[in-house]
Structures are given as C-alpha cells and as structure tokens.
Amino acid sequence: MTPVRTRFAPSPTGYLHLGGARTALFNWLFARQHGGTFVLRVEDTDDKRNKEEAFAAIYEGMQWMGIDWDEGFEKGGDFGPYNQSERHDLYLKWFEKLEADGRVYQEDDGAWRFRFERKEVTLTDLVCGEITIDYKNEEINPDMTVRRPDGSFTFHFVNVVDDLEMQISHVIRGEDHLMNTPKHLQLYEAFGVEPPQFAHIPLILNDSGKKMSKRDEGAAVKDYQELGFVPEAMTNFVALLGWNPKTEQEIFTAEELIAAFNLSHINRAPARFDLKKALWMNQQYTLELSADEFYESASPYLEAAGLPMSHPNMRAAVEAVQEKVNCFDDVEGAISFLFEDDISYDDEAVTKVMKNENVPALLAALKEDWTNLENWEEAKDQIGITAKAAGSKPGQLMFPTRVALSGLGGGIDLGLIIHLMGQENCVNRLEHFLTVQA
RNA sequence: GUCUCGUUCGUCUAAUGGUUAGGACUCCAGGUUUUCAUCCUGGCAAUAGGGGUUCGACUCCCCUACGAGAUGCCA
Numbered sequence: 001m002t003p004v005r006t007r008f009a010p011s012p013t014g015y016l017h018l019g020g021a022r023t024a025l026f027n028w029l030f031a032r033q034h035g036g037t038f039v040l041r042v043e044d045t046d047d048k049r050n051k052e053e054a055f056a057a058i059y060e061g062m063q064w065m066g067i068d069w070d071e072g073f074e075k076g077g078d079f080g081p082y083n084q085s086e087r088h089d090l091y092l093k094w095f096e097k098l099e100a101d102g103r104v105y106q107e108d109d110g111a112w113r114f115r116f117e118r119k120e121v122t123l124t125d126l127v128c129g130e131i132t133i134d135y136k137n138e139e140i141n142p143d144m145t146v147r148r149p150d151g152s153f154t155f156h157f158v159n160v161v162d163d164l165e166m167q168i169s170h171v172i173r174g175e176d177h178l179m180n181t182p183k184h185l186q187l188y189e190a191f192g193v194e195p196p197q198f199a200h201i202p203l204i205l206n207d208s209g210k211k212m213s214k215r216d217e218g219a220a221v222k223d224y225q226e227l228g229f230v231p232e233a234m235t236n237f238v239a240l241l242g243w244n245p246k247t248e249q250e251i252f253t254a255e256e257l258i259a260a261f262n263l264s265h266i267n268r269a270p271a272r273f274d275l276k277k278a279l280w281m282n283q284q285y286t287l288e289l290s291a292d293e294f295y296e297s298a299s300p301y302l303e304a305a306g307l308p309m310s311h312p313n314m315r316a317a318v319e320a321v322q323e324k325v326n327c328f329d330d331v332e333g334a335i336s337f338l339f340e341d342d343i344s345y346d347d348e349a350v351t352k353v354m355k356n357e358n359v360p361a362l363l364a365a366l367k368e369d370w371t372n373l374e375n376w377e378e379a380k381d382q383i384g385i386t387a388k389a390a391g392s393k394p395g396q397l398m399f400p401t402r403v404a405l406s407g408l409g410g411g412i413d414l415g416l417i418i419h420l421m422g423q424e425n426c427v428n429r430l431e432h433f434l435t436v437q438a
Numbered sequence: 439g440u441c442u443c444g445u446u447c448g449u450c451u452a453a454u455g456g457u458u459a460g461g462a463c464u465c466c467a468g469g470u471u472u473u474c475a476u477c478c479u480g481g482c483a484a485u486a487g488g489g490g491u492u493c494g495a496c497u498c499c500c501c502u503a504c505g506a507g508a509u510g511c512c513a
Contacts, residue, residue, distance in 0.1 A: 009513095010513095011512095011513055013513095043513065045512095045513075107511085109511080110511095111511050112511095113511095128442095128443070131442065131443080132442095133441075133442075134441085139440095140440065140441070140509080141441085141509080142509095144510090145510080145511045146511095147511085148511045149511070150511090152511090154510085154511065154512085154513090155510095155512070155513045156513095159513085174507095175443075175444095175506085175507065176506090176507055176508075176513095177507090177508090177513095178442070178443070178507070178508075179441075179442060179443090179507070179508040179509075180508075200443095202443095202444085202506090203506070203507080205505095205506085207449095209505075209506095210505095210506090211506070211507085237450095240450070240451085241450075242450095244450085244451060244452075246452075247452090248452080248460085248461050248462075250450095250461090250462060250463095267444095267451080268443070268444060268445095269443095269444055269445065269505095269506090270444080270505085270506065270507095271449090271450065271451090272449060272450080273449095273450095274448095274449045274450060274463065274464085276449080276463060276464055277449070277450065277462075277463040277464075278463090279463095280462090280463055280464085281463085283476095287476075321475090322475095323475055323476055324474070324475045324476085325475090380472090380473095381472095383472080383473085384472055387472090393472080394472040394473085395472055395473070397472090397473090398472060398473035398474090399473055399474085400473095401473075402473055402474070406474095408474090409474080410473090410474045410475065411474060411475080412474075412475095413473075413474070413475085414472095414473045414474075415473090417473095417474095
C-alpha cells in the first residue's frame with residue numbers, strides 16, 4: 001500500500017479562490033483521513049512580480065480555514081524545493097529522458113513538442129469514472145508543447161514531473177483539468193512511471209450560474225473573512241459544496257469531516273454558492289461561541305468601524321446581539337445606535353410602524369409617562385401600562401418603541417436598550433422620532 | 439466547430455428499477471417571546487423535453503435542448 005500523499009498547487013494569484021479553497025480542503029481531508037501527507041506546492045512558473053506577497057494571500061486563507069500542510073511552502077520536506085521556479089534541473093532531467101527516447105521534437109522557433117502515442121487513452125477517475133479520449137487524429141489532438149523557446153517548461157510538463165517526483169498518490173483537482181489528464185497520462189507512460197490516482201471535482205458557480213471568476217463578489221475566501229465568518233463555518237459550508245455525507249447531518253467539526261469524507265460521494269454537477277445558506281450555517285456557529293469568544297472575534301470589526309471600544313456599555317451591547325446576527329460584520333450595524341448621537345432609521349421598519357395610525361399618539365403618551373421613572377425595568381413595564389391606558393395591547397407599542405429608539409426593526413432586547421440608553425436619551429429619541437417621522 | 443462531462447424544489451442535496459420523490463437554506467403562515475432573535479409546528483416548491491427497454495424508471499439506452507470544461511509556446 002503506497003502512502004497517501006496529496007497536494008495543493010496554487011499559482012500565486014494574490015487571493016485564495018473559493019474553488020481553490022475547496023480543492024485544498026478536499027486534498028487535506030483525504031490526506032488526514034488516511035494518515036497521509038498534504039503538500040503545499042507553489043506553481044510559480046511565470047516570473048511574476050510580488051510573488052511572495054501574492055502567495056501570502058493564499059496560505060493565509062488556508063491557515064484561516066484551518067487547513068495546515070505537512071510539506072512544502074515554509075515547511076520543507078524531502079521532496080523539495082517546493083517552488084516550481086527552483087526545480088528547473090528536475091524538469092531538465094525528465095526532459096532529457098524524453099529526448100533520448102525520441103518522444104520530443106523541436107519546432108522552427110525552438111519550442112519542443114511531446115509526441116503523443118496515437119491511440120485511445122482511458123482515464124479512470126475516482127469521481128468521474130472511465131473517460132476515454134481518442135488521440136488517433138492528430139488534427140484534433142496535436143502534439144503538446146512541453147518546452148518553450150526560452151527553455152522554460154509548460155504547465156502540463158512541470159505538473160506531471162512535480163507530482164511524480166513528489167510521489168503524489170492522489171491528484172484531487174478541479175474539473176477544468178479533466179481533459180488535461182489523458183495528456184498527463186501519456187506523459188507518465190513515456191516517463192515509465194505509474195501515474196497517481198485522479199479525482200476531478202465539479203466547479204463552483206457564482207450566483208448567476210457561471211464559473212466563479214476573480215471579479216465575482218464572494219469569489220475569494222478573504223471576502224468571507226471580512227464579512228465576519230467563523231472559519232469553521234466556512235470550512236463546513238465549503239466541504240458540503242459538491243460533496244455530501246449521504247446523511248442528513250449538516251453541521252460538521254473538522255474531525256467529523258475527516259472521518260466522513262469520501263471521494264465517491266462527490267457530485268458530478270457544478271454547485272452554486274448560496275450566501276444565504278452560508279450565513280445561516282455561520283449563525284449556527286456564532287450561536288455556539290462563548291460570550292468571551294464572540295466578543296473577541298467581533299471586536300476587530302467594531303474597532304475598524306470606529307466604535308468606542310472602551311465605552312462602558314460596549315461589552316454588554318456586543319453580548320446582547322450574539323444571537324441576533326449572522327456574522328461579525330453585522331454586529332456594528334446592530335449596536336452603533338447606542339454610541340452615536342445621530343440616528344438613522346431603517347425605512348422598512350418605519351413604514352411598518354407607521355401603518356398603525358395610533359402609533360404617534362401612543363409614542364407621545366409614552367414620552368410623557370416616561371419621565372421620573374426609577375429604573376429601566378419600570379420604564380419597560382410602563383410601555384405596557386401606557387398602551388393599555390390608550391386601549392391598545394402592549395405588543396402594539398413595543399415594536400414602535402424599539403424602532404423609535406434604535407432606528408431598527410430588530411436587534412437588542414428592548415429592555416436592555418432602555419437600560420443601556422438611559423431615561424433621558426430614551427425620551428429624546430422618542431421626541432426626535434415623532435418630529436422626524438410622524 | 440470538435441471532444442468530454444453534466445442536468446431532481448429558486449439554491450445545496452437524498453433516493454444507484456418499486457418512496458405519498460426525503461432533508462436543509464430561502465420565502466409564507468401559526469406558536470413561544472408583552473418587542474427582536476433563537477426555538478417549535480405547518481405550508482409553497484423539483485425529476486429539462488421527447489422517444490425507447492421494463493410488470494414497473496429520477497435511476498438503464500437513444501435523440502433534442504440547455505449548461506460547463508477542454509481544444510494555448512496560460513496555469
């Protein structure tokens with residue numbers, strides 16, 4: 001039994017694509033499940049500027065999602081170097097073998113082509129099954145370029161050499177490589193080595209059903225980091241895109257994913273990324289955080305938004321919205337009204353409130369009744385008393401009061417809003433609401 | 439154009455010849471909460487179309503439509 005060795009080989013594009021993240025995750029899950037090795041290789045064949053910076057975005061994204069690697073970038077290992085740009089001698093060695101065997105020939109401009117065997121090639125893919133490509137017709141499948149006139153090698157060539165040199169046992173990659181694989185198989189055969197096993201996973205589509213591209217909103221893992229996703233939720237959600245456990249379980253810890261993962265349960269059809277469901281899943285995770293964890297995680301977002309972090313009410317306000325928000329980025333909008341003098345009103349909430357024509361009178365009455373109260377509990381109870389005195393139900397005044405005080409249709413518990421805001425501010429907000437909206 | 443793959447509620451998916459086609463998200467309606475959220479209950483909603491094979495088809499075969507990928511001296 002050969003040891004399981006998988007790899008993720010991104011090129012330094014400056015961001016970790018959602019699809020790339022899932023490819024990395026599946027490779028990682030498979031390696032972890034089999035006690036194998038997960039390699040991070042850098043496909044930097046083109047000499048790009050800011051290569052290191054561009055790659056940093058990728059490994060930071062992986063680290064955020066909790067995908068660690070055993071070999072490769074910054075870890076080293078026995079099969080290095082792990083940057084393609086430093087592996088030229090290795091490529092040359094295998095190229096010379098092809099040359100000696102007469103499997104390559106040179107074009108007029110100096111480029112080298114690999115001579116395909118003119119036969120049918122069958123790929124047995126762990127996800128896609130058997131796929132046969134006919135190479136008999138040279139017009140349809142011309143020999144492929146493996147080396148450029150400047151001496152550098154093309155993707156197909158280096159990819160195969162790297163995988164065989166690094167003794168990769170399973171190549172798990174996006175379906176966009178499916179048609180490349182028979183070519184790679186020809187190369188393995190010419191090299192005289194056993195190819196690895198292949199598993200091609202379906203692509204991730206954007207909201208409109210097209211392949212997610214760099215321009216798409218939410219194409220980068222970083223986008224979800226900025227939205228304030230819990231990393232474990234992100235990992236969980238991405239794992240369920242194109243793979244399913246064949247059970248109705250949806251919430252998985254990393255350990256559970258490792259145990260349940262199975263290449264044969266990967267779908268063939270591409271999947272769309274549904275932000276609403278992702279946010280729902282994220283909320284399942286934020287709900288499970290301790291108050292401390294939630295506060296710690298939300299703080300950076302609040303600081304970035306300029307909220308006064310040392311304010312005595314800050315901690316209580318943040319804790320109060322833990323079960324109200326989907327992601328950390330929503331916290332600021334849910335509590336900022338407590339820390340700002342100017343209040344902005346949610347149009348939808350105001351419209352809903354104003355549908356009841358009794359509301360202005362009720363709020364005006366409450367404003368009068370709210371003076372000279374001992375504490376916030378009394379103030380909260382007063383809402384019911386005022387409502388009843390006017391012949392309304394308490395509930396008919398609770399919601400309008402919430403909107404008048406916070407400007408929002410939802411959020412912190414009303415009693416707590418009153419408590420944190422203080423009597424004077426409450427009365428002022430009612431006054432302001434009546435002036436502006438009524 | 440050619441080659442390859444794919445197509446189940448709006449979305450993620452289950453059901454590999456026999457189910458009232460199941461679950462989840464969204465949405466809607468109730469309940470709980472004097473408000474909001476959580477939570478609970480219920481509801482709307484799908485086998486792309488057409489032919490076969492079969493006692494029986496989401497499931498197998500063929501055609502069409504649609505989608506995706508490949509067809510680079512990009513990766």
